[in-house]
Structure formats: C-alpha cells, structure tokens
Amino acid sequence: MRVWTKTVSTAILAGALLAGGIAGGLWTGADRAYAATATTANGVINVSGSGEIMAKPDIAYLSIGVQSEGNTAAAAQKANAAKINKVTQLLKEKWSISADDIQTSQFSVQPNYTYNEKEGQKLKGYMANHTLSVKYRNLDKIGQLLDEATNSGANNVDNIQFSVENPSAYEEAAIAKALDNAQSKASAVAKSAKRGLGALVNVTVDGGEAQVFTQRENAMSKALMDMSGGTEIQSGQVTVKVQVSAQYEMR
Numbered sequence: 001m002r003v004w005t006k007t008v009s010t011a012i013l014a015g016a017l018l019a020g021g022i023a024g025g026l027w028t029g030a031d032r033a034y035a036a037t038a039t040t041a042n043g044v045i046n047v048s049g050s051g052e053i054m055a056k057p058d059i060a061y062l063s064i065g066v067q068s069e070g071n072t073a074a075a076a077q078k079a080n081a082a083k084i085n086k087v088t089q090l091l092k093e094k095w096s097i098s099a100d101d102i103q104t105s106q107f108s109v110q111p112n113y114t115y116n117e118k119e120g121q122k123l124k125g126y127m128a129n130h131t132l133s134v135k136y137r138n139l140d141k142i143g144q145l146l147d148e149a150t151n152s153g154a155n156n157v158d159n160i161q162f163s164v165e166n167p168s169a170y171e172e173a174a175i176a177k178a179l180d181n182a183q184s185k186a187s188a189v190a191k192s193a194k195r196g197l198g199a200l201v202n203v204t205v206d207g208g209e210a211q212v213f214t215q216r217e218n219a220m221s222k223a224l225m226d227m228s229g230g231t232e233i234q235s236g237q238v239t240v241k242v243q244v245s246a247q248y249e250m251r
Contacts, residue, residue, distance in 0.1 A: 051177025
C-alpha cells in the first residue's frame with residue numbers, strides 16, 4: 001500500500017548578505033509564509049516551492065475485522081477463524097477481490113479480565129481478533145461491500161483510506177505549480193536585494209516523486225444511509241503534492 005507523507009519545510013536562501021541589501025525578510029504568500037536570505041557569494045538564490053493537485057481517489061484501503069470471545073484461548077480462536085474465513089470467502093468469491101489484495105494486518109488471542117474492588121482482577125475468558133487490510137477499487141460499492149461483510153460476521157470495521165494508485169499521472173501538473181511557487185519566491189528575494197532574477201540553473205524534485213496525502217475516514221461516522229437502508233460511503237478527494245528545490249541566478 002503506497003501511502004506517502006511529507007513535511008513542508010521553510011525555504012531558506014543561505015549565504016552572505018549583499019551589502020545594502022536584505023538581512024533577512026519575511027514574505028507571506030497566498031498559502032504560507034516563508035523566510036529567506038540572499039547571497040552574493042556566487043550570485044544565486046536557492047528556494048523551495050510546492051504544488052498541489054486535487055484528485056479523485058481510485059482505490060480504497062479497508063480495515064475489516066472479526067472479534068470473538070471464548071472460555072479458552074482455543075475456543076475463542078476457533079470461533080473467530082470460522083467467522084473470518086466466511087468473510088474472506090465473501091470478499092474473494094462474491095466481490096472478486098484478488099488474494100493479493102487481501103492481507104492480515106492484525107491477529108491476536110488475549111486474556112480478557114474484569115476487575116472490581118471486592119474480587120480484584122478476574123479472568124473472564126479470552127478475546128480473539130483477526131483484521132484484514134483490503135484493497136478495493138470500485139469505490140461506488142464500498143458501502144454495499146461493508147454491509148455484506150458485516151452480515152457475514154465482521155464486527156470491527158475501522159477507518160477507510162482513500163488514495164490514488166498511480167500518483168505519477170498527476171506529477172507534471174503538480175511540478176509546474178511547484179516551480180511557479182519557487183519562481184515567485186525567488187523573484188521577491190531578487191527584488192528586495194535590488195537585483196534582477198536570472199535563469200533557472202538547477203532544480204530537483206524533493207523525495208523524487210509526488211506525495212499523496214490520503215483521505216482517512218471513519219467508516220461509521222462517515223456512513224450515510226440511502227433509501228434502501230444500505231451504507232453509502234463518500235470518497236471525496238485526495239491531495240497529490242510535489243515539492244521542489246530550485247536555484248536561480250541573480251542579475
């Protein structure tokens with residue numbers, strides 16, 4: 001599951017200060033403020049820029065689990081195994097989800113204790129848990145899938161994560177926005193230093209690829225009921241973001 005996160009850093013233009021120029025400035029753009037200093041040691045300005053594209057998600061990562069109790073660990077595990085097998089069979093056979101897109105993300109069998117002041121801690125039984133991480137691409141039918149999984153025994157449906165499976169399809173547009181953002185910063189620095197902005201001499205895409213900021217939704221709090229009483233999940237949009245580091249000449 002490709003999920004990226006990125007911390008946006010402040011653009012720093014390092015170097016010696018131009019005599020009579022700026023000793024350090026603060027500019028506030030449309031989306032954020034950035035600090036900068038100018039350099040004349042080698043006549044260049046170093047800046048960072050970021051660009052964002054909103055995209056409709058094309059894949060969802062579902063967390064579908066089963067919990068069961070039993071008087072013994074073996075009993076709890078046996079009961080849970082029967083339920084999770086039924087859910088897995090539903091996903092593979094009725095919903096045609098490949099085995100490659102179904103993965104166990106959590107499995108545990110643990111004692112379940114109760115406590116009161118009179119008796120103290122007391123073993124109540126055992127709790128078995130088996131959770132599946134499922135990739136699913138038909139986003140319009142997620143609600144129906146979750147309803148049927150619940151009817152088949154799933155009783156622990158957690159967060160749904162929406163994303164784009166191929167972020168490179170959005171990179172070009174995001175890079176263009178990031179370079180525009182970087183050039184705007186560099187122009188402001190050059191102007192404040194009483195210089196002109198020259199050519200772009202070097203640029204790198206930080207991280208080497210677009211970053212996807214996925215949308216995470218709680219399956220229960222974001223579920224809506226349609227006229228038939230089924231669950232309807234809203235996929236919304238995700239953010240594809242690129243950050244670049246650029247170097248410009250000063251004239």
